[in-house]
Amino acid sequence: MGYPHxxxxxxTAVLSQYFGDEEARTLDGWKKxxxxxxxxxxxxxxxxxxxxxxxxxxxxxxGGAGFPTGxxxxxxxxGDGKPHYLCCNxxxxxxxxxxxxEIMRWTPHALVxxxxxxxxxxxxETAYIYIRGEFTEPLIWMERAVExxxxxGILGANSMGxxxxxxxYVHKGAxxxxxxxxxxxxxxxxxxxxxxxxxxxxxxVSGVFGQPTTINNVETLAAVCPILMKGAEWYKSxxxxxxxxxxTKLFSVCGNLRxxxxxxxxxxxxxxxxxxxxxxxxxxGRRFKAVIPGGAxxxxxxxxxxxxxxxxxxxxxxxxxMLGSGGVIVIDDAQSMVRVIARLARFFAHESCAxxxxxxxxxxxTTKILERIRDGQGTMExxxxxxxxxxxxxxxxxxxxxxxxxxxxxSGIKKFRPEFEALIHGKRVHSVMAxxx
Amino acid sequence: MSARGVGGRESPDMASHDGPGHNSSYEPVFAGKTREELxxxxxxxxxxxxxxxxxxxxxxxxxGWVSEDGMAEVAEVLELTPAYVKGVVTFYTMYHQHPVxxxxxxxxxxxxxxxxxxxxxxxSFLQHTKAGELGVPSPDNKYAVIEVECLGACGFATPVMxxxxxxxxxxxxxxxxxxxxxx
Numbered sequence: 001m002g003y004p005h006x007x008x009x010x011x012t013a014v015l016s017q018y019f020g021d022e023e024a025r026t027l028d029g030w031k032k033x034x035x036x037x038x039x040x041x042x043x044x045x046x047x048x049x050x051x052x053x054x055x056x057x058x059x060x061x062x063g064g065a066g067f068p069t070g071x072x073x074x075x076x077x078x079g080d081g082k083p084h085y086l087c088c089n090x091x092x093x094x095x096x097x098x099x100x101x102e103i104m105r106w107t108p109h110a111l112v113x114x115x116x117x118x119x120x121x122x123x124x125e126t127a128y129i130y131i132r133g134e135f136t137e138p139l140i141w142m143e144r145a146v147e148x149x150x151x152x153g154i155l156g157a158n159s160m161g162x163x164x165x166x167x168x169y170v171h172k173g174a175x176x177x178x179x180x181x182x183x184x185x186x187x188x189x190x191x192x193x194x195x196x197x198x199x200x201x202x203x204x205v206s207g208v209f210g211q212p213t214t215i216n217n218v219e220t221l222a223a224v225c226p227i228l229m230k231g232a233e234w235y236k237s238x239x240x241x242x243x244x245x246x247x248t249k250l251f252s253v254c255g256n257l258r259x260x261x262x263x264x265x266x267x268x269x270x271x272x273x274x275x276x277x278x279x280x281x282x283x284x285g286r287r288f289k290a291v292i293p294g295g296a297x298x299x300x301x302x303x304x305x306x307x308x309x310x311x312x313x314x315x316x317x318x319x320x321x322m323l324g325s326g327g328v329i330v331i332d333d334a335q336s337m338v339r340v341i342a343r344l345a346r347f348f349a350h351e352s353c354a355x356x357x358x359x360x361x362x363x364x365x366t367t368k369i370l371e372r373i374r375d376g377q378g379t380m381e382x383x384x385x386x387x388x389x390x391x392x393x394x395x396x397x398x399x400x401x402x403x404x405x406x407x408x409x410x411s412g413i414k415k416f417r418p419e420f421e422a423l424i425h426g427k428r429v430h431s432v433m434a435x436x437x
Numbered sequence: 438m439s440a441r442g443v444g445g446r447e448s449p450d451m452a453s454h455d456g457p458g459h460n461s462s463y464e465p466v467f468a469g470k471t472r473e474e475l476x477x478x479x480x481x482x483x484x485x486x487x488x489x490x491x492x493x494x495x496x497x498x499x500x501g502w503v504s505e506d507g508m509a510e511v512a513e514v515l516e517l518t519p520a521y522v523k524g525v526v527t528f529y530t531m532y533h534q535h536p537v538x539x540x541x542x543x544x545x546x547x548x549x550x551x552x553x554x555x556x557x558x559x560x561s562f563l564q565h566t567k568a569g570e571l572g573v574p575s576p577d578n579k580y581a582v583i584e585v586e587c588l589g590a591c592g593f594a595t596p597v598m599x600x601x602x603x604x605x606x607x608x609x610x611x612x613x614x615x616x617x618x619x620x
Contacts, residue, residue, distance in 0.1 A: 134588050
């Protein structure tokens with residue numbers, strides 16, 4: 001981890017190499033560290049060749065879905081006579097996730113460069129970086145980096161003297177978790193309410209402004225630069241488990257542990273070593289109880305599951321969860337799982353765009369019932385009601401916010417049922433927090 | 438969490454006009470340099486409407502909040518209806534639809550921060566600003582404290598935003614010092 005602690009020897013710092021290095025934030029500093037060589041190289045290649053290198057590297061989307069990046073780019077048909085757009089999703093709002101924030105505040109030029117390469121590869125002249133409004137500090141660094149890149153002729157009508165046009169603009173969001181959903185992001189960028197759109201049409205056919213569009217996460221685009229410089233084989237060779245998960249991944253870790261922060265490890269790294277060695281294990285006198293490994297939207301893991309996990313897309317699925325965004329929330333034995341889940345439900349209820357009935361009603365009722373149980377007013381029937389609502393909320397709506405709210409409820413009741421029952425039966429012995437309350 | 442209803446006060450500015458169109462005393466924001474700023478923004482997008490969020494941000498920067506008149510002005514410059522603009526404004530939590538006190542304090546209390554003691558940070562702000570209650574301005578009308586959903590800095594629990602300033606790793610004991618250095 002580059003910041004605020006020194007990198008751990010078992011980390012593989014590719015994207016995080018310059019975290020904490022003030023000089024890397026400036027154009028001069030970035031160039032001294034080899035910056036913009038990847039863009040120069042890219043502009044000398046054909047877009048199809050770039051797409052092939054990315055395909056070959058095995059890079060998959062780092063925002064949560066894990067869709068192969070090269071394949072996503074190949075959906076953008078060259079020469080269709082339409083303007084193409086690249087949107088960089090920097091609306092990082094998934095609870096537990098703060099890795100993109102580190103990329104943007106420490107290595108803003110890495111993202112500008114990645115955006116420029118991505119735009120060129122998909123035949124776009126314009127890339128928009130949609131940053132959540134609350135990221136005031138990353139916004140300053142990103143705007144400064146874009147300005148520097150224009151002044152140096154890296155961006156603009158004649159990018160790096162090649163005669164190719166690459167524009168990158170920073171677009172500030174205004175407070176809405178749902179705008180991290182790609183179709184909501186496009187609506188928001190167009191100046192609309194951030195309601196997700198029904199797919200199809202998929203963005204590559206009709207995206208922002210009705211034109212072919214690709215949406216990529218910050219970390220995904222930043223990873224393209226080292227892939228172009230060092231090659232697909234190098235990237236692919238970074239793999240400790242399943243060959244479908246390659247390269248390094250940033251994991252932001254928070255909650256009840258000794259060393260929270262952003263860590264970078266090779267895909268397939270043992271989660272147990274990660275939690276107890278890299279992250280320093282639990283706080284004094286405490287024990288880990290549960291982990292939400294990929295942002296608030298993924299199933300909760302028990303420690304048995306977490307400790308058996310190899311950290312890649314397949315590894316988390318094999319142990320009852322998902323890699324998601326790589327936002328690891330660690331929960332220790334001083335916490336009440338009911339409180340944690342009730343607060344997550346409140347988050348989703350607040351952030352629901354309210355288009356779909358199952359989500360608008362489901363998130364609100366889930367919150368109400370969970371808070372009732374939390375306050376000792378619940379009944380055993382409430383647990384069945386919660387599961388029934390969760391069932392109705394899964395796979396039935398335009399986007400997955402509804403599913404995301406149901407996920408911790410379903411996995412929480414399944415894996416930590418005694419805690420719910422203890423509160424319902426008026427026992428307050430399961431955790432320090434509840435005992436104090 | 439929305440800033441809506443902060444203070445529960447009647448704003449004298451708000452009373453006279455609930456329909457579209459400008460109050461006669463309204464000074465437009467988009468004039469001179471600010472108009473040039475908007476024109477630069479318009480050049481970035483293929484539609485005028487796409488400058489919506491940036492235009493609203495400018496209104497809020499210049500006036501401290503987004504009034505009905507401000508929405509009507511954005512509608513005018515982007516060739517939209519005031520009702521449409523209002524529909525957009527109300528979707529996003531960061532646009533203030535009412536004037537807010539000088540220091541608008543947002544404390545993240547979503548689960549990752551919640552399990553690290555964010556609620557005690559909220560209590561400390563409420564106590565030291567003398568605001569007492571969430572969303573209610575302090576007696577000197579200098580502060581308002583609200584809970585906010587995930588600020589995306591969970592490893593730095595508890596993150597707090599005071600207007601545009603982003604603070605990390607705030608603990609209850611740091612609150613008096615933080616407040617003391619606000620002018």
